[in-house]
Amino acid sequence: MWWLVVPIAFIILLGFAIIRAIIIKADPPQPRLEAPSGKELERAGIVLSEMVQKPTISHVDGHEDDLAPFFEFQDVLTRHFPLLHHHLSKEVIDGSLIYCWQNSNRGRESSTDTATPATKMKFNNHSSGSDEHLVADKIKPTFDRKSKQDTKKPILLIAHQDVVPATAEGWRFPPFSGTLSEGSVWGRGALDCKSMIYAILEGIEQLLSENFTPSCDIWLAFSTNEETSGAGAPTISRIFEERGLYFRLVLDEGGAVLEDALPGMDRPFAMIGVAEKGYLDLKITAQGSGGHSSTPPDNTPLARLARFITAIERKPPFKKVLSRETRAMMRATAPSLPFLLRFLFGNLWLTAPLIKFALPRVSTFGRAMLATTCTFTMAEGSEASNVIPNEASVIANLRPATHQGVDASLAALHPLLKKNELSADFLIAQEPSPVSDITDPRYQDFVAVIKDCFPDCGVSPYLVMGGTDARNYTNVSDMVLRFQPIRMTQEELGAMHGIDERISVQSVAEGAVFIKQLIKKLC
Numbered sequence: 001m002w003w004l005v006v007p008i009a010f011i012i013l014l015g016f017a018i019i020r021a022i023i024i025k026a027d028p029p030q031p032r033l034e035a036p037s038g039k040e041l042e043r044a045g046i047v048l049s050e051m052v053q054k055p056t057i058s059h060v061d062g063h064e065d066d067l068a069p070f071f072e073f074q075d076v077l078t079r080h081f082p083l084l085h086h087h088l089s090k091e092v093i094d095g096s097l098i099y100c101w102q103n104s105n106r107g108r109e110s111s112t113d114t115a116t117p118a119t120k121m122k123f124n125n126h127s128s129g130s131d132e133h134l135v136a137d138k139i140k141p142t143f144d145r146k147s148k149q150d151t152k153k154p155i156l157l158i159a160h161q162d163v164v165p166a167t168a169e170g171w172r173f174p175p176f177s178g179t180l181s182e183g184s185v186w187g188r189g190a191l192d193c194k195s196m197i198y199a200i201l202e203g204i205e206q207l208l209s210e211n212f213t214p215s216c217d218i219w220l221a222f223s224t225n226e227e228t229s230g231a232g233a234p235t236i237s238r239i240f241e242e243r244g245l246y247f248r249l250v251l252d253e254g255g256a257v258l259e260d261a262l263p264g265m266d267r268p269f270a271m272i273g274v275a276e277k278g279y280l281d282l283k284i285t286a287q288g289s290g291g292h293s294s295t296p297p298d299n300t301p302l303a304r305l306a307r308f309i310t311a312i313e314r315k316p317p318f319k320k321v322l323s324r325e326t327r328a329m330m331r332a333t334a335p336s337l338p339f340l341l342r343f344l345f346g347n348l349w350l351t352a353p354l355i356k357f358a359l360p361r362v363s364t365f366g367r368a369m370l371a372t373t374c375t376f377t378m379a380e381g382s383e384a385s386n387v388i389p390n391e392a393s394v395i396a397n398l399r400p401a402t403h404q405g406v407d408a409s410l411a412a413l414h415p416l417l418k419k420n421e422l423s424a425d426f427l428i429a430q431e432p433s434p435v436s437d438i439t440d441p442r443y444q445d446f447v448a449v450i451k452d453c454f455p456d457c458g459v460s461p462y463l464v465m466g467g468t469d470a471r472n473y474t475n476v477s478d479m480v481l482r483f484q485p486i487r488m489t490q491e492e493l494g495a496m497h498g499i500d501e502r503i504s505v506q507s508v509a510e511g512a513v514f515i516k517q518l519i520k521k522l523c
């Protein structure tokens with residue numbers, strides 16, 4: 001009868017897991033906070049609409065970028081946020097904006113220690129209006145770089161001014177009209193990422209109007225070419241590093257407050273990006289001896305590439321891991337999910353192997369969450385239909401996972417490359433970001449502000465699949481979070497970079513309230 005022990009033990013464990021899945025329930029959601037005032041809603045609509053009307057487009061070929069709309073955009077900001085532009089220092093570097101709101105105690109410290117007081121100097125900021133600003137590079141850090149919790153350490157809020165191109169075709173309203181309709185601002189950039197810039201600036205403008213004075217420096221940085229992975233953010237982060245700045249917390253876009261973040265969720269979820277995957281473009285090349293297509297040999301370059309592509313798609317050679325951040329996401333969301341997902345995500349001690357096996361097979365999102373992905377996006381062969389190419393190539397776009405970086409992901413491809421006599425060359429390679437620690441009190445503070453501002457929502461960390469400017473700032477902070485404090489429906493999220501991009505005025509105004517509360521909590 002000894003052989004019965006295993007099935008009986010399994011049945012007991014399964015029963016335990018089912019009972020757990022039945023009883024784990026999230027606390028009932030709290031009612032939404034009262035809507036921002038009518039005046040705040042009206043202002044959000046008017047200002048965001050004007051921001052959207054400036055076509056701040058970035059191009060893959062940076063030489064095509066025209067900075068004129070960016071300076072017009074910055075004039076809109078100067079006009080609508082007068083207190084901020086009076087009290088904060090501002091620098092403009094190749095169109096990128098850097099602001100600093102100085103710690104209110106700094107004046108006192110400066111008179112007693114050696115810190116250089118901020119000085120007023122001329123600065124060529126290319127923008128209209130006053131060219132006299134507090135020059136931020138004179139602001140000497142007064143914090144302990146090594147101490148994670150030092151509350152004197154500055155915080156950094158980032159976003160990007162640029163948008164992806166849009167033609168009017170298919171749009172309900174022209175993409176740069178900034179039309180206000182049905183309670184939303186419509187147009188390219190309304191969501192990504194001008195709503196974030198509005199929320200940051202408006203939050204600070206409101207604090208200044210209430211005579212709030214921060215107890216740490218607050219820095220803002222808005223780049224001009226995030227959508228094309230341009231030089232803006234890397235330049236700014238290098239400048240910060242050269243100035244000896246180190247931030248207690250960096251906040252960028254990435255996650256958001258999402259409805260139906262996962263299928264069947266019973267409430268919206270604030271998804272906080274705690275890391276992002278890497279980026280790798282490889283050119284995979286096959287050599288051959290060419291020839292006329294009427295007498296084809298075996299193993300032509302294109303045939304070998306095709307075998308390689310099919311093999312990768314059938315059985316991706318990358319390591320599947322339920323990383324710490326993914327486990328944390330599953331645990332946080334489990335109580336708000338339908339029974340089957342609640343059972344799987346709420347019992348990882350039992351179900352992790354099953355999830356690793358099944359998730360990549362049923363969900364492309366799940367596959368990307370667990371492992372490096374590799375997809376083929378471009379191909380080149382001969383120039384005539386009847387000529388076998390001497391050389392053929394494809395471009396593979398990989399997104400290396402946090403547990404399997406650029407070199408390790410490439411190594412996983414190696415046996416298949418060798419088998420098919422192919423070579424691989426790096427075009428672009430970016431390592432996955434470090435993972436921000438979700439047990440750190442700074443993360444917990446951040447979550448507390450979300451719970452205050454979005455009481456009807458759950459909160460969860462997650463791994464960002466795409467790329468944001470945030471990855472450039474891990475040299476100046478060990479707590480980089482990606483979260484746009486804006487409520488989005490799946491429809492609104494789907495329109496990002498697409499047709500009919502829009503965002504509700506209510507969400508944008510709520511975003512400003514979040515920024516205000518975050519600054520109050522941290523500074």
Ligand SMILES: [Zn+2]
Nearest residue numbers: 160192193253
């Ligand atoms: Zn963006």
